[in-house]
Amino acid sequence: MNARNLLMPRRLPLRLLPLGRFMRPKREALQAFAVHADGIRVLDDPIAFRRTLLELIAQATRRIVIVALYLQDDDAGREVLDALYAARRNHPSLEVEIYVDWHRARRGLIGKDASEGNAALYRQYATRFGDDVPIYGVPVQNRELFGVLHLKGFVIDEDVLYSGASINDVYLARHGRYRLDRYHLIRHGGLADSMAAFVHDHLRDNEAVRRVDQRPLPATRDLQHAIRHLRRQLQHARYQVPREPLPEGAVAVTPLLGFGRSDNQLNDTLLSLLRDARQRVILFTPYFNLPRPVRAVLGNLLRRGCVIDIMVGDKTANDFYIPPQEPFRKIGLLPYLYESNLRRFARAHRTHIARGQLNLWLWRDGDNSYHLKGLLIDDEIAVLTGNNLNPRAWALDLENGLLLRDPSCLLTARHEAEWAALRSHAARLDDYHALDNPRRYPAEVRRLLRRLSRVRLDRLLNRLL
Incomplete structure (x- = not known):
């Protein structure tokens, strides 16, 4: 968020007006994947999260789909990008995709000097190592103040590494400081397929979603019609989930x-x-x-x-x-x-x-x-x-x-x-x-x-x- 907007926001869309009375939501039958309890791990801390992420990337042979608010231009961000490019070199058939928030990727940190943001780092890597690790910017709203991409979950082969953390030094406990989150690793091919399919079906080929590791980047105002269409689509989107029986131990x-x-x-x-x-x-x-x-x-x-x-x-x-x-x-x-x-x-x-x-x-x-x-x-x-x-x-x-x-x-x-x-x-x-x-x-x-x-x-x- 731009700190200049903190005290006196200007025109606000109707979706930010007082919410009024909330109706009790309708109950819906929730389908689910049956995951064996042994396939669910709770990781202890950000150090274990970073270690697990890098290990999974190094072992990947089929796919890596990373969705995060941001992948920062710092030591942790570069470490993850290095690991992704190395995995792609070791397994040329490996599919690698990264999705970050469009607005966050194109600005500097709050309180710091204006810059091209993390997108500059992404272009440097693409120039040096090729475009086999595409990085997409997802504009959920026309302005960052009014909403961002906040999906979580890294899909790596049959694993889902789920945390509220993004990728930077403090989330991955680099240089002595950390930002604590929760960290879970779930191994289930069907769940991984569903989460990857959602990204592919609703984000990858959408007109509003553009690669931020390549030039030229369109202005956000030129994407307004596409962003509105993306919002309408997302309001009715769902993960595809089967109706599986729940066996003992699942x-x-x-x-x-x-x-x-x-x-x-x-x-x-x-x-x-x-x-x-x-x-x-x-x-x-x-x-x-x-x-x-x-x-x-x-x-x-x-x-x-x-x-x-x-x-x-x-x-x-x-x-x-x-x-x-x-x-x-x-x-x-x-x-x-x-x-x-x-x-x-x-x-x-x-x-x-x-x-x-x-x-x-x-x-x-x-x-x-x-x-x-x-x-x-x-x-x-x-x-x-x-x-x-x-x-x-x-x-x-x-x-x-x-x-x-x-x-x-x-x-x-x-x-x-x-x-x-x-x-x-x-x-x-x-x-x-x-x-x-x-x-x-x-x-x-x-x-x-x-x-x-x-x-x-x-x-x-x-x-x-």
Whole structure:
């Protein structure tokens, strides 16, 4: 997002206006792949994620389809590109494709000097090594502010390596710092085929999707008609999933797509799963800015007596946090905005917190950052997703997720181990007073928050961020 748009966005499309009343979504029968529990691994940390990714690339013989928000021009990005080109040289019949967000690929980092973005790196590699590793830019919306490609999942032969992480130094734990996410490896040819087929059917040959490793690049305004057509197509798109019986020792895995405010399969399924929770919900989100329907369902669950754990990152573990000793930029307001949201939520539910029914966890580990997303419900349900569970993901970005239904609780011990490891760097809030009072925020942050609140732009920002 351009920081200049942070305080005073100009013309806004109708899709960003207040959402009004939400109707209860219709339940739909979800088909699933039957995946043997032994074919599902939970990876421990970003180092294991990086190692597994590089190993899978080196061993690939059939296909590699990588979909990520971005592949960064840094050491990790170049390491992955080197591995992809090496795999292609070792196996000339190997099909390799990379899909990244169109807007993100063509700009520099927020707060840095203007540049050609990551696309310049992609062209350098194509010039040096050939065009056997095509990199496509996907423009989900006309402007990055209004939505991006947020699909997740790397398909490598018969494996799906699924994480909310993109590809850069901090996500892959290069140079001593990391951005923590969740990491799962699922081996199932049918699931891999389905996820690769979706990309091929809906993105690869679409007129709006262009290679960003070649010149000339069209201007985004010249693609507006094609982008509108792509959006209409994506609003009705689905992964192709068979109706497979669930044998003993297997877990039902359903890939879900989410795009737009209406007929959004991922959103509707998440709400349905939460409504049906019986005893326990664990929710991960990196930016505490829950969509209104999610907040409403959580309130209902608390009234029913369900135990809810929500883990978020401390404001200092936010991607955009700026330490007080560094020059402040407007983008640095965001961690304080999210913390203010969390403080209001904790205050509204202070009774549930006091009796241990609502547990709010703040994750912090040095100067590392937090990027977890997803759900664990009643020991039988897990949702792996890149969806941040915020209004932007709910209505603007192109999202996906994997729903794991495990009636025999074959994966429960693995999820409990993941949850225990995450809590080792997290502290439970005793009450809302444990969070900083906005009156103690830095002076520039207080000034901007007052300005936003005065003209009610804080509510609009919560829909965009």
